[in-house]
Amino acid sequence: MADTSKIKAACVVAAVSLAFSQFPKAFAQTAATSPAVAAEGASAAPSKAERKAARKQARAKKNAELKKLEDAGYRPGARDDANYPQDIQDAQKKAGIGQPKQ
Structure with a gap:
């Protein structure tokens, strides 16, 4: 009887330790993880007005x-344009925009 209660206790301890080993460990805050540093890093991102x-x-x-x-001379609205690559390349060359691809 005493042996089965020891086995049950060992199983419970093992199950609890396995369950808690899957969770990340919580440590005290360091300088890199403090809220002040996080807020400072967030301000480096562009604001909504800047993105707009x-x-x-x-x-x-x-x-x-x-x-x-x-x-x-480029007409983007032309459907089924058989000259598509050539006409935009010609317009790019004429307008001096970008480099036409070969």
Whole structure:
């Protein structure tokens, strides 16, 4: 009887130790994990207004490039354009935008 209770106790201890070994260990905060350092690192990321300004600038650049290509003869709305690679390359060369791919 005493042997079965020791075996049961050992099984319970083993089960508990296995269950808790799967969880990450919690340690005291270090300088790298303190909230002040985390807040400082978060401020290095661009703000919402900065991201919006960057998107607006990229969109304006893309639209200006498309306008130059259209002025150089490229028609992006043409469906089933058999001359697609060549006509955009010609417009890029004429507008001086990018390097046409060979």
